[in-house]
Amino acid sequence: MDEKMQTGTMVNNYDEAVKLIEELGILPLASLIPDYPSLESVTPQTSWHSDTEQDPWKWRVRFPAEGKAAYGKFMKKKAVLVSPDWFPLVFNALRLGPSAEACYRDGLLSQAAWELYRLIEIEQGIDTRALRERAFMKAKEDKKAFDQAVVELQDALFIVISGVQAKVNADGEKNGWNSTAYETTTHEPKRDRRKQIIAGGIPCRAYPQVAGEMQRQSAGVFRKNIPCMSKAGNSFPALFLPIRPNCR
Template sequence: MDHLDIPEVVTTYEEAAEVVARMGMLPLAPLIPQHPSLNGLTKPENWHTGTELDPWSWRARFPGDGLAGYGKFMKKKALLVSKAWFPAYVAAAGSLRSLEERYDSGLCSKEALILLQIIRANEGIETRRLRTEAGMKAPEQKRSFDNAVIELQGSLDIVISGVKQRVNELGEASGWNSTSFETTGHWMEASGISPFAGERGEAITWLHEQMAAAGWSPAAAAWIDKALSW
């Protein structure tokens, strides 16, 4: 199906879900050449309104509903990957080695290792608590924390699993909503998504076939190959 068959304007979450399912990957902001983005398909006036038509709120609904994996999976940019494509994407783009092995080889940061160990023990932990548990609450540690969280998403060790309302000591809503994180394996299992049954090369081939079937342009497919070193 030609990707140009997708609607020029997406207004509802349900319409956005259809685009994600059809295209397989949908970045929040323009990222992939000749490829749609959620920002580009939706009306600017609907963003950050807190209504059902707010695309910013949809980013949490997708993983919550198990319809798409969500995180900064590519070039440190936010990306939705459909439920059908996600297992192959993890197999094709995720690290083949455990984080502990990568750390021992000097291939990941100490902060990433600390955060992943905490997330494993507290699936669905929200950002503020994660910083507290990691001992990284100081303002000067925020950059290291943010970089480690992005690192873990880029290696597909974790996903953004939703957004939680912050509460105070009395259990009352307090402040802005906070992003929550889960290990990729935990989110997939909870969402009824089975791992890809094949090697990395097979996963890449599968994704290329799906891109062609979805009407991806050659430029978009080539950009993905280069971005992910396929």
């Protein structure tokens, strides 16, 4: 099925993309879930990497920077955008365990990932350049291990991409490429609403395709039970129920 036909929507600017993320809850950056849209599929291909206000590649880091969506490689180690209302659901369904420390202690998280997590926890919003320097992984031969550890932490739902930071020279002038910045999942900047992870109270609604994908990734079982509430008029897709044992 054509993904553009799935939503009947073409997105031409940032504000329209924000509205679509709010409507869908979960929006992969590129094709990921069968018969389900992605940011790539609902935007004109000519807009990508155009370095204009209509460039979706620039939007991807603007969403988290403005608190419009969480962004990271959360599903199949692929980039996904998740709305603030939906993030608690995704976090509780797909996170690797109760904490990064517990997972490292149990052998579920690599040492490299654990060491990077501790650095990010100390310096929220740290960018890639600084993180590699703090972790003593600036050497060219360390780049692969660094990249794998960062993806491992995102896939485990322990860190998110918080935006980008510009490289500047001694005079404060931009000098080089922007660098991706990270923060821990449970860090709560004022712009964000991720404290719902703890508070609960999550809308129980999902497209069956997303629910099925989350069910497959989490082996059909929530790693932590969470409370939920339904909104008037929202139905519970049958495929969604097996992974939401507390939904009523």
